[in-house]
């Protein structure tokens with residue numbers, strides 16, 4: 119087990135890696151905690167929850183909505199949760215996002231922590247304090263930036279994670295490699311998903327490295343005025359695709375990353391798009407997809423990174439180095455039309 123503390127503007131987070139769920143009571147007093155998880159995780163790991171007050175959500179992005187937050191708040195009132203209560207989200211990004219959001223508004227803000235159980239949760243969603251809900255087709259339209267008190271990694275949860283969800287999480291790992299870690303990109307090119315699913319040490323090192331990459335970036339720019347935007351690589355088109363088509367987040371952003379790689383070739387002279395296509399293929403992720411631009415563009419224009427007629431788009435200069443470019447919506451529209 120290794121514990122590191124990271125300071126943010128108004129709070130600090132303990133990142134506890136190589137841990138076991140049984141150590142949770144060190145970070146959150148059992149008598150003053152309420153765990154929030156979903157049915158898949160609860161069913162696969164029931165014994166872990168014994169003795170803890172637990173709220174169990176229906177799984178899936180369609181439940182990352184205000185109605186679920188309201189029902190959590192009702193249950194918190196039933197549990198007589200007060201300002202000294204800690205909420206602990208145990209799950210993938212849906213569970214941790216909604217837990218952090220409810221913790222920010224219940225009694226004007228209570229303490230919270232996370233035990234991420236999906237690869238995507240471990241390397242991305244649990245980190246950085248952005249927590250919120252979707253509104254209709256608009257992802258993460260309502261939310262807060264507020265840091266968890268702790269993030270505890272127990273990789274034993276991954277035993278029950280479906281393979282499709284592993285691929286989903288590796289899309290974010292590939293994203294981190296593309297934007298800020300060329301050496302990790304090369305490591306990923308040498309291995310494949312089966313290697314990490316079997317090799318505990320390789321996996322835990324990779325997850326820790328990715329968690330640290332994201333934490334360091336967020337520490338530099340917690341409120342996304344600059345470099346944190348780099349994490350949106352592949353997400354502008356990705357989010358729009360995800361909301362209009364039956365795609366997983368990881369699949370949608372993979373198509374978005376590939377599109378951004380081509381866009382980078384046009385605007386930045388980036389010439390490594392084939393390596394990105396290759397790595398996506400190695401991890402069972404799509405590089406291309408058919409879509410209707412007329413369905414995508416209206417959603418894309420609602421992107422939170424839009425400022426009037428421009429949108430900050432993340433492009434690559436080279437593998438391991440991304441840049442932020444403010445592009446006219448009409449330029450983006452023209453480029454996306456050229457892809458489909």
Ligand SMILES: NC(=O)c1ccc[n+]([C@@H]2O[C@H](COP(=O)([O-])OP(=O)(O)OC[C@H]3O[C@@H](n4cnc5c(N)ncnc54)[C@H](O)[C@@H]3O)[C@@H](O)[C@H]2O)c1
Nearest residue numbers: 158177210211212213235236238239242243248275278279
């Ligand atoms: N807050 C952030 O900065 C941030 C960053 C990236 C993504 N996100 C959000 O995260 C969400 C996606 O995260 P996700 O892919 O983890 O989604 P998720 O929480 O829906 O989990 C995916 C599926 O895997 C199941 N699952 C999770 N862990 C499991 C386990 N150990 N065993 C068995 N089943 C398990 C879940 O029940 C669910 O069915 C999206 O809502 C996205 O917006 C947030």
